[in-house]
Amino acid sequence: MTECFLVMPRGINVGTRNRVPMAELRSRLTDEGYSGVATVLQSGNVIVSAESTRPDEVTAVVKRLLSEAFDVNVPCVVRTADQVRAVLDRNPLRAVVTDPSRYLVNFLSGKPDPEAAAALLEQDHGPEALAIEGTEAYVWTPDGVKAMTLSYAHLEKRLGVVATARNWNTLGKIVAKF
Secondary structure (H helix, E strand, O other), rough: OOOEEEEEEEEOOOOOEOOHHHHHHHHHHHHHOOOOEEEOOOOOEEEEOOOOHHEEEEEEEEHHHHHHHOOOOOEEEEEHHHHHHHHHOOOOOOOOOHHHHHHEEEEEOOOOOOHHHHHHOOOOOOEEEEEEEEEEEEEEOOOOHOOOOOHHHHHHHOOOOOEEEEEHHHHHHHHHHH
């Protein structure tokens, strides 16, 4: 059975570091045996279809390819197409979000420790809002990303997992490609 995956390498093509040409990445992933290879925007949102149903296998291949072909070593987080659609369906902060470009979903490498998540949720993050559901942390940052305190680095430190964020608009563009 073929499964569609979204692979999210963190921090590629942001600024001058970790440059990866998307056309070449698509070509190399196709050479690796993936089908339906597509990229969304230049920041490393990669869609692939694979015979594997194991996200960790897909992650390992993409990380190896990024390292060997582009000398880029970054964390990658993977979700199935159905999991990404479910993220959009859940939308736990819909009542407070007024600008989707300032609404982020942090995709976590695993489910955070429940006590660590509860402790973080109990804190006042105003004016930001936070919801953690499963392996995603939703962050509303009304003052913009540059002013936010609930960054992926902060969440990683507090929750003990790897995180990579995508804004709501980008997730909509990704889902349209599935």
